[in-house]
Amino acid sequence: MPSTNAPWSARSAWAFVVLALAGAAACLLVPALRPTTAVVAVCASALLTLAGTLVHRPRGAAWPLLVLMMAVWAAGVVLVGHRGHLDTTSTLLVWAGQAAAVTVTVHVARSGRADGRCRETASATRLDLVVIGAVLALAAAQLLAVLAAGGGDVTGVVVATVDVALLGVLLRFALTRRGLPPSSWLLLLAACLTVAYDLGSALQGRRLALPGEPEQALGVLCLALPAAAALHPSMVLAFSERTFARRRRPSGALLGMLPLVLVPGGTWWVAQTAGVPGLPGWAFPATGALIAGLCLLRAAQALRTSEHLAEHDPLTDLANRRGLARAFEERDERTAHSLLLVDLDQFKQVNDTHGHDAGDALLLQVRDRFLAATGRRGLLARLGGDEFVVLTPASGARPVADALLHALAAPVVLDHLVLRVGASIGIAHEDGTQGGTGTPGPARLADLLTHADVAMYTAKGSGGGRAVVFRPEMRSAVAHRYTLGGEIRQLLAGRAHEVGALEIHYQPLVDLASGGCVGAEALVRWRHPRQGLLAPDRFLDLVTDNDLDVALDAAVLEEVLDQVVRWREEGRALLPVSVNLTPDSLREPDLADRVLAALARARVAPSLLHLEITEHERLHEDGPATRTLGLLDDAGVHVHLDDYGTGWTSLDYLSRFPVRLLKLDRSVVAASSDHDAPLVAGVQAMADALDLDVLAEGVETAAQREQLLRLGVRYGQGYLFSRPLPAREFADAFLPRPATATSQHLPTG
The missing domain is CATH 3.30.70.270 (Reverse transcriptase/Diguanylate cyclase domain)
Structure with missing residues (x-):
């Protein structure tokens, strides 16, 4: 990751770029300042490149090699400035810097092999390599022809020919990459300017601009930009494989071919300027035509790739x-x-x-x-x-x-x-x-x-x-479903009266031994203006399809707490009420805060609210549910595990969440009618070991009740005791006035 050390922030890098531009301008405008400015700039650049590398500590060998290159070039510039001419020692230093630069280039090329991971087709990638190979082959043939011809100092034209090819490859790289960090752009600009500087010097038969020459202004920028790149915090990403793997779309890759098309013409111009014979004159336009033809093929490939992407899904590559x-x-x-x-x-x-x-x-x-x-x-x-x-x-x-x-x-x-x-x-x-x-x-x-x-x-x-x-005839049924889905959205968004209202019914939770009511489960209904009272199976799937589970949970909780307040104002004996929570609500990071705030607004004791979670959908271990339920349990809100025995991973939930009570699913309770009921007995034994209570759902017969009691199950719920009742009927039947109230309720300890 980029360093956050303030002295080496991005501002330092850009400040040095501004200073370098000022130094280059001084070299151009005031000839007397050129020698001193060049020496100061190259020494400062070398030192700052070293400092940036030591501070940010990038991985790999590229930056240490770059520091070496800057150091030897700085030594060469200082030596030339001191002696006033380019001697053998300074020439060796310059060539050592060139060797370091080539080593950095090879290292970058090896890192750039991540290109193969891009989305372009294999044929397009091969065609790119053919075009680059043609350019390099032309440069190599020209070099061999020049060397074979001899006839004087051919070093300049050899270096210039390599520079032309290298400049084309650098420009192609810049045009085909996306998302490059600032340090990479600074290095690319420095490389292009350095190649241009080297090309001009080579055509004049030398390797460096001498003291007092205007080319020193370009040299100042060439050496200052790598230093600015080293200072920038993004320098740790400059040579990463991920940076090189980010390719532009096919149109960008095609644009990157343009510099390569110009290489044959540039190679011919170098030969003409230097006056050194090389390849025959016809070889350059012929190679240019070949490269242009390959680029046309590449354009066709890019067009096919774009058409494919336009008509295919990016994940599955199926037709869209x-x-x-x-x-x-x-x-x-x-x-x-x-x-x-x-x-x-x-x-x-x-x-x-x-x-x-x-x-x-x-x-x-x-x-x-x-x-x-x-x-x-x-x-x-x-x-x-x-x-x-x-x-x-x-x-x-x-x-x-x-x-x-x-x-x-x-x-x-x-x-x-x-x-x-x-x-x-x-x-x-x-x-x-x-x-x-x-x-x-x-x-x-x-x-x-x-x-x-x-x-x-x-x-x-x-x-x-x-x-x-x-x-x-299916149209009407689906249209009805769409209409109902829109109405439930309106209902939960603004509680619009024209689409009806939510209505909470309460089913008693009883002590199996005494038959006394110990609590209630809140079950939502929809009082529809035209269709009457709708059971949950008529609209809960619509709630889920419209991503309204969280809104429904919040609405039910609010209504339950309001009802508890009304019962309290009527002087009723209050019992805990269980409210169901969907997995979507449990994934909300602020659920605990909202529940506790709602309890505080209603001034309802947390012990009167029990929250039921199901194991039908597994909650991710990294989600907020564990923390949320822990906070609620600490505040006094109990957690019950509903529909136990039908879900994903029961033991996992019992270990992760502060569950106080298991609610056996009705399908499990049905097994209790068998002679030995081993499943229920096993669950009860596990609950006893974990100090948990067990409540059986779907108790419909006296025989089931007796069997559950024999198996040690303490609590029950079902039609044997009562169907879900409207709030008023439930209160009249199970919440007596204080004069006749009992103290029996679900345990809160």
Whole structure:
């Protein structure tokens, strides 16, 4: 991570850039200052590069090599300034700096191998390498031709030829990368300026500008910019693989080819300027034409890549909505087709419980299974989220749907997770028949998607895990569902009177031995203005589909506390009331604060509120639920584990959360009618060992009650004692006035 040490902050780096620009301007405008300014600038740059490297301590060998390069170049500049000419010693120092620069370049190139991890296709990457290879081959051939010709000092033209090729590669790198940190941009600019400085010097037959020459202004910037990069906190990222792996989109990669196209012309210009014979004149335009042709091929590849990205989903690489539309347009219109809309059941819970990375991994495995199930019988696409679409001939729609459902029969294994996922499928036939065997008629993709969506929601409403073919009469049922979903959103958003009101019913929790009421569970109902009193199974799934679980929990808690206050004002004997919490509420980090604030506003004792959590959806260990429930338990709010025996990981919840009471699910209680009821007996034994109370749900017969008592279960709830009652009826039946009140209630210790 970048250092946060204040003296070496970004401001220091930019301040040094400003000073370097001022020094370069002084060199240009005041010739007498050039020797002194150049020496001071190069020494300060070398020292600051070393200081920045010592302070930020980057990994790898690149920065130490850069420090070495700066040091030897500084020594060469100082020596030239002292002697007034370029001698053997200063020349050796300059070449040593060049060697260090080449070593840094090789190190960067090796780090840049992360390019292969980008999203471009392998063929595009190979084509890039061919273009770069052609440029380097031209430079190498020119060097060999110049060396073979001899005829004087050819060092300058050799260096200049290398500089032209290197400048093209540097500019390509700058144009094809994205998200580079400031230190990388400073180093890139320094490298380009250094190559330009070196090119000018080489064409004049020397390696450094002599004291008093205007080129020293460029030299000041060349040496100051790496120092500014070293001072910047982002310098630790300058040579990282992640930095080099960030490529621009295909259009950016194509733009990066432009500098390479100019290299043949630049190489020819160097040869003409130096007057040194090299390759034949026709070799340069021929190579330029070859590179230009390769770039055109690269442009075609970039266009194909862009088209592919535009019509395919970035996660699964399946066709997206646009790709599906193209496939629909290109279908054989002589054959009736069907559209299968596949929606994964309970996918949201996977994302909420295990995180979006697990959700993405699940989608990839589902994609592989769906591709195998579909085969060549149709096109598989992903519209987004957990929705997949298959376009297939209508005659094969049902077999494909069955194959998709069968593909999800086995659990999905993700590292240490074992997930079961189902699907609901809606089928819409292009010919409008249920079997898809009629004569195809004109159809729009939007209509088929709408019909498939209606059928899919019908499948979900029927319990999921099935495929349903669209029928026109389904429209009214789905429209009703959409209407009801909008009304529940209005109800929870503003408690609008025209959509009805929530109504809380209370079911007593009783002591099995005495039959006395020890508490109540709050159960929500919806008093609808046209449909009457709606039970939870009529609207709770709509609450979840519209992400309103948290809002509903808050509304129920508020209403329960208001009712407790009303009972208190009536002088009733108060008993604890249990309120259900959904996993979405438990994922809210401020839940404990909101619950305790609501209790304080109502002036209700925390011991009168019990919160019930379920184990149907596993709560992530890194989430806020453990801390939240711990805070509430410390304040006196008890936690009960509802529907025990039907969820994910019971023992895990008992170890993580401060559970006081287990509520046996009614399916477990039904087993108590067996002769030995080993399951209930085992749960009771475990609860005794953990000092937990047990309450049995769904007690409907006296025989069940007696069996539970024999097994040691202390509390019960069910129709044997009472159905859920409106607040007034519950109070009259179970909350007597003080004169007749009993002190029996659920334990609070």
